[in-house]
Amino acid sequence: MLPASIQITGEMLSAAEVQDICESLKEDGVRLLSVRGCQLSDRDFGRVCRSVAESHSLAQLNLNLGVVSSIGRTRHLADALKTNRSLQTLFLHGSPLLDAGLVTLNPALSTHPSLVCLDLGDCMLGDEALGLICGMLPPDGAKSGLRELTLSANPGISSKGWARLSIAVAHSSQLRVLNLDYNPLGDQIAGMLAVAVASSRTLEVLDLEGTGLTNQSAQVFLDMVENYPTSLRVLVLAENDISPELQQQIGDLLSEGEDDDDREALPLVPDPASITAFQQIRDKYHPIRDKYQLPAWLPHSNSSTQAVLLTSGLGESLLAETEM
Secondary structure, three states, rough: OOOOEEEEOOOOHHHHHHHHHHHHHHHEEEEEEOOOOOOOOOOHHHHHHHHHHOOOOEEEEEEEEOOOOOOHHHHHHHOOOOOHOOEEEEEOOOOOOOOHHHHHHHHHHHOOOOOOEEEEOOOOOHHHHHHHHHOOOOOOOEEEEEEEOOOOOOOOOHHHHHHHHHHHHHOOOOOOOEEEEOOOOOHHHHHHHHHHHHHHHOOEEEEEOOOOOOOOHHHHHHHHHHOOOOOOOOOEOOOOOOOHHHHHHHHHHHOOOOOOHHHOOOOOOOHHHOOOOOOOOEEEEEOOOEEEEEEOOOOOOOOOOOOEEOOOOOOOOOOOOOOO
């Protein structure tokens, strides 16, 4: 029997339900486990983590929206990740990790042999945590690293931290998707990111929604896509003070792109056939609406359509809303 998925949202989990989850994990019967926004005791959380450690089938783990709510739970998760070898995608969006939590998780995250997608959005991270995250984006010729990284809504990171990330992105040999939406970046940091995008041979999706950008940033990105070859396919600039005309120009240039038929599309995960049974989901931060979920990556296609997202409406976005 093929591994199944367990998806529960915003419920109080009983001891019996936790026991069922643990047994399924230990029997390698679960490929996706999502308990986003669920409440469970510290004891039961520890039980789930020990079962995650034993699982050989689990590829995606969603603990979004406060499930990892203490340093004790962070330690349980770190211990599980040190033993687990199958996990490819980990969502911790909306967890109050702080820098101390990332320090606890880092040894397991940075050495995990399969992890390629990590969501640390809205985790109250600062520069110390970001320095550790940069270590998960090794340069060309080094070990494999993350292919998708979400750092949405972490306003505690300084301009120095973002500059360090820009350097890591420029030299990363793996990163395909970078979500930085709803951080107070401003034009200066956006300029650094534009240089990183121009240098990167792999980055295809950059989300800068609601990051305090103006026409100055847009002009830099316009110059980049107009005059330099880039792998970028999607640039999200919604909820910024950027004129529709500049956004349209960038979108048109991305749409023209290069002759995509001559480009080899690389998968975002090591074994795409093993993960098509479910769609990766991230909780996209929004300061007004409730949190909502979006696909965390865009599958490659022969057309490889390039675009800039001009709208912020849920129904209008290229990244269609998906409920778990």
